[in-house]
Amino acid sequence: MIAVDLHCHSNVSDGLLPPREVVRLAHSRGCQLFALTDHDDLGGLADAADEAGKLGLRFVTGVEISVSWGRHNLHVVGLGFDPENEALKQGLAQVRSGRWQRAERMAESLAKAGIPGALAGARKYAENPEMISRAHFARYLVEIGKAKDVRSVFYKYLKPGMPGYVEHEWARLHEAVAWITGAGGVAVLAHPGRYDMGPETLRVLLAEFKRLGGGALEVSSGCHGVADVARFGRLCRELGYAASCGTDYHATNEGSREPGLNGDLPDGCEPVWKRWLE
Ligand code: AMP
Ligand code: MN
Ligand code: MN
Ligand code: MN
Numbered sequence: 001m002i003a004v005d006l007h008c009h010s011n012v013s014d015g016l017l018p019p020r021e022v023v024r025l026a027h028s029r030g031c032q033l034f035a036l037t038d039h040d041d042l043g044g045l046a047d048a049a050d051e052a053g054k055l056g057l058r059f060v061t062g063v064e065i066s067v068s069w070g071r072h073n074l075h076v077v078g079l080g081f082d083p084e085n086e087a088l089k090q091g092l093a094q095v096r097s098g099r100w101q102r103a104e105r106m107a108e109s110l111a112k113a114g115i116p117g118a119l120a121g122a123r124k125y126a127e128n129p130e131m132i133s134r135a136h137f138a139r140y141l142v143e144i145g146k147a148k149d150v151r152s153v154f155y156k157y158l159k160p161g162m163p164g165y166v167e168h169e170w171a172r173l174h175e176a177v178a179w180i181t182g183a184g185g186v187a188v189l190a191h192p193g194r195y196d197m198g199p200e201t202l203r204v205l206l207a208e209f210k211r212l213g214g215g216a217l218e219v220s221s222g223c224h225g226v227a228d229v230a231r232f233g234r235l236c237r238e239l240g241y242a243a244s245c246g247t248d249y250h251a252t253n254e255g256s257r258e259p260g261l262n263g264d265l266p267d268g269c270e271p272v273w274k275r276w277l278e
Contacts, residue, residue, distance in 0.1 A: 001264055004273050006035040006060065007077055007190065007218065007246020008259045011127040012044035013064075014135035016251035018127075019044035020051040022259060026249075027055045031260030033273055035062035035079055037246070040095040041131050042083045060276055063088075064190060065179070066095055066170040069205065072195060073168075076176045077218065077244070080276060081185025088183040095171050096130045103132045105166040110137075113163035115146065134158045135250065150254050177212040186215040186272060188244045193221070193228030206239055216272040219265055220245035222257040233266030243269035 009015030010022045017025065019036055026034050034057055036048040045061050052059035060080050067074040081088060107119035121140035126132045138153045141164075147153040157164040171179075180187040189209055192202070206217075218224075219232045220243070236243045243266075249259035265271060 002032050002273075002277070003030050003260060004033040004245050004271075005031050005247050005249070005260045006033070006062065006079055006188075006244050006273065007037050007064070007221065008035070008249045009038055009064075010036060010044045010048070012041050013038035013128070013131050014133040014250060016254075019048040022249070023048050023051040023055065023057065023059075025258070026260035027052075027057045029258060029260035031057065033058045033060065033276065034260070035060040035246070037062035037064045037077050037079075039064050039075075039131065039133060040066055040092050040099070041128065042089065042092065043128060043130075045083050058276065060273070061185070063092065063180075065092070065176040067173050067176045068168070068170040069173050072197060072205075073170065074173065074195065074205075075190035076173070076180070076214075077188040077190045077246070078176075078180035078183070078185045079188060079244070079272065081180055081183035083183075085179075085183030088179040091171065091175060091179040093130075098168065098170065099132050102166060102168040103137075105168075106134075106137060106164050109166055110157070110164045113157075115141070115144075115163075118164070134164075137164060173208065174212050177209070177214055181213045181215075186242070186275075187213060188216040188218055188272060189214060190218050190246075191221045191223040191248065192217055192232055193224045206235060206241075210239060210241070214241070216242040216244045218246060219243040219269060222246070222248040230266055233269050236270070237268050242272035242274075244272045 010019040110118040122136040125136040125139045138150045247257040
C-alpha cells in the first residue's frame with residue numbers, strides 16, 4: 001500500500017503552514033503521493049508542485065470547493081485537473097468573493113452578541129487576502145479568550161445556531177462537479193461521514209453526485225472513525241465510486257491529523273489514485 005494524502009490545507013486557505021512547508025512535512029512523514037486541496041483557491045498549487053518536484057514526491061493538483069446542497073454545506077474535492085482552466089478559475093473566484101460578504105455578516109452578528117471587531121481580528125489570520133474562513137474567526141476568538149481552543153470555539157460561536165454562524169449560498173453541486181470534470185479532474189465527495197444528514201438523504205446525495213459526474217468518495221479521512229471508513233468503503237463498492245484518502249490536515253495542535261499518513265482502504269475499494277501511478 002502506497003502512503004497517500006489527497007486532502008491537505010495550507011495558508012492559502014485556512015491551514016497554518018505555507019504550501020512548500022506542508023509538502024515538506026508530508027514528505028518527511030513518508031507520504032509518496034500528495035495533493036494540496038485548499039478551500040476554493042488554487043493559489044498554492046504552483047509552489048507545492050515545485051517543492052514536491054524537488055523532493056521527488058508525486059504531486060496531484062487539488063482544491064476543496066464549498067457547496068450548498070439544500071440546507072447542507074458540502075465539500076467537494078477536485079483532484080488532477082488543469083489549474084489553468086478558465087471556467088474553474090472563474091467559478092472559484094466567485095465563491096471566494098462570497099466568502100467576504102459572509103465574513104462581514106458573521107462579524108455583524110458577533111458584534112450583536114457583544115464581540116466587536118471580529119472582521120479585523122479574523123483578517124489578521126488570513127494570509128491570503130482573497131480567502132477568509134470560519135477557521136480565521138476561530139483563531140481570533142481564541143486569541144481574545146472566548147474559548148480555550150479552536151475546537152471549542154466552533155461549538156460556542158461558529159456552528160449553525162450560534163452567534164457567529166450565518167446562512168450562506170455556496171456553489172451549487174452541479175457547478176462544482178462541472179468545474180472540476182470540465183478541467184479534466186475527478187470530483188470527490190469530501191468526508192461524507194461529517195454531514196449532518198440521515199441515511200436516506202445521504203443516499204439521495206450519493207445518487208445525485210454520481211449522476212452529475214462525481215467519481216469518488218473520501219473513505220479514509222482525518223474526520224472519519226473506523227465505522228465511517230467501513231461504511232463508505234461499502235458504499236463505494238455498491239455504487240461504483242472509487243475511494244479516496246486524505247488527512248484534511250490544517251495545523252499541528254489544532255486537533256487534525258498530521259499530513260501524509262497511510263490510508264489503507266477497505267478490501268475491494270478501487271483507489272482513486274491508481275490513475276496517477278500509471
Ligand atoms: P468555512 O468554509 O469558512 O465555513 O470554514 C470551515 C472550516 O472550519 C473547515 O474547513 C475547518 O477548517 C474548520 N472547522 C469546521 N468545523 C470545525 C470544528 N468543529 N473544529 C475545528 N475546525 C472546524
Ligand atoms: Mn478548513
Ligand atoms: Mn472539508
Ligand atoms: Mn478540508
